[in-house]
Amino acid sequence: MDIEAIRADFPILKRRVHDLPLVYLDSAATSQKPQCVIQAEVDFYSHHNAAANRGAHVLAEEATEAHEGARAILADFVGAKPDEIIFTRSATDSINMVATAFANATMYAQQGLPVDARFVLNPGDSIVVTELEHHANLVPWQELCKKTGAQLRWVTVSRDGSLQIETLESLVDSRTKLVAWTHVSNLLGHQIDHRPFVAAAQRVGALTLLDACQSVPHMSVAVPELGVDFMVWSAHKMLGPTGLGFLWGTRQALAAMPVVETGGSMIAQVTMESSTYLEAPAKFEPGVPAMAQTVAAGVAARYLMTLGMAHVESHVRQLSAYAAARLGSIPGVTVLTSADGDPVSAVSFMVDGIHPHDVGQLLDSRGIAVRVGHHCAWPLIKALGVPATVRASFSVYSTHDEIDQLVDAVIACQSFFSRALSHRGA
């Protein structure tokens, strides 16, 4: 990949921060957007804006074609069929939709209404997650357990960042209804082998949900080959627009899943007494969709596919390995990794004696943007026994030179604080 040519596609990378060139190392939080994605929204609003999937005029047809065309591109991007892709507000929204579907199914069952038993949670049933989940793949399940009396169980993380995967066998039993886990850790950055989770869930007939927010933007993911029932990810981390997420499900799972939000454009027939619903994806998409965003997300997926996901993955893995090695060679810097694998596109580290928030501030003063804190993975932070971390994360436009600047800035940060604190007896 020609990184300089790629960088020229991203207008924000020309920005200066504190009168210095921006060094953006926070792509795991949100990626930057190439001009073609930005332009796609402008073009949609400038030429084709109308409510998709309704109306009988030219603009409505163009909007529908563009919107559904984007669905086909997104499906192609993950090796899926268009009708398996649900547009949502965010990956968080996607997970909450599945959680709400479980809650709805449970309420319907209590009233004797027909519902797929796989979505029904009774007291004593369980949901299994891991201790390294982003809060978005933890808190909705906690709430669902509260609503239904089901029990939340999790695979714990050792101090070396590895999952105690052998416990899956006993955690997942005949009362387990859902197993949900992340594909790539947003904090330790490594990829998690999906196979033991899928095998454990299939053994007992539990549904599975994969959080792919940190994998889909950086690697080729052919979701039907993974064997999961649901997968979620977001547009804004894959060079696409904000405000848009995706829920992929197998046709069987989406057919069995109860409706979540209801209203227009998801109905088959409506009377004053009751309504029937369309099949997926329409079944889960009431209201006028975020068309400008879906179209732009399609352009983002095209952009990544044109680069080639194998090249993208190779690039970010090289950067991660380089960053881990260079940061790890600085005395007083600890790189947090997992014994389960090398980082894909994000490296977390700590600087002895300097709180991550202070490190982030010093880096910002040099125009370097990183994430500091608990990265919405508080239980993992506690399991690792650290207060917080600094995270540098990469995308297609990131460079080795930016990592060199990060390393220089971390050393300057150490020197600033050791000068400032040494004569004060700290």
Add this chain to the structure above:
Amino acid sequence: MQGMVEMMSIEQMYQDIILDYYANPVAKGLREPYQVEVHHVNTSCGDDITVRLAVQGGALKELSWDGVGCSISMSSMSMLAEAVAEKDLATFDTALAEFTRLMHGKGVVVPDELILGDAVAFAGVAKFAARVKCALLGWKAVEDAVTRIKGSTDD
């Protein structure tokens, strides 16, 4: 928009006096006796503070604290402990109001040094929106502790 963030040297935030208190904390280490203990966190960055406090004769007594956090949150707590120890509740309320006004002032508020003492050094921090909650963490914790003590004695 370019230039939205005014160029700023890092020394404007990390004033010497802030680093002094960071290196040499005041009233750190939880002590007995106390009337109430409160635990506050910064949800985004994980700063974590526990404050113990008693109120006797309308004055703050036995203020002690412990915590893990950045230099801004930790030094702010120390300065606060020094500024309000043994002071009456009205003085604390005045200082809290003035410090809150300073921290929400986007760096353009001139603080009253007579009220805040060394804590006026946080004027530079007020320019960094992301750090305002760090500076306020200890103050919010002590405010909470005072409120709880008042609540338990008003019954």
